[in-house]
Amino acid sequence: MTTEWRSKANCLGTDPELFFPTDSRAENRLEVADICGNCTVSAECRGFADQSQPTRAHGIWGGLSVEERKRLRETKGTA
Numbered sequence: 348m349t350t351e352w353r354s355k356a357n358c359l360g361t362d363p364e365l366f367f368p369t370d371s372r373a374e375n376r377l378e379v380a381d382i383c384g385n386c387t388v389s390a391e392c393r394g395f396a397d398q399s400q401p402t403r404a405h406g407i408w409g410g411l412s413v414e415e416r417k418r419l420r421e422t423k424g425t426a
Contacts, residue, residue: 350395352388352391352392352395353388355387355388356386356388356392357382357383357385357386357387358382358383358386361382365378365379365382366379366406366407366408367405367406367407368407379407379410380410382410383407383409383410384410386409386410389409389410390409391409392408392409392410393408393409393410393411393416393419394409395408396408396409396416397416397420
């Protein structure tokens, strides 16, 4: 699994704690949405998290939470 996409990610250099919140504060989600919303590699990021289960099951990847990624996989029939 290649990770070359990481060098193009908008979050490069961002504090990882932002993507692994210990609470559900709305301001964290808004900041992540700003970072991930225009990222050109968000699909690769989500795919990396999904392919790396269970080690990457936690946190926000590609702008989506664990629950959001699960719903997306279910709608695509890949759960």
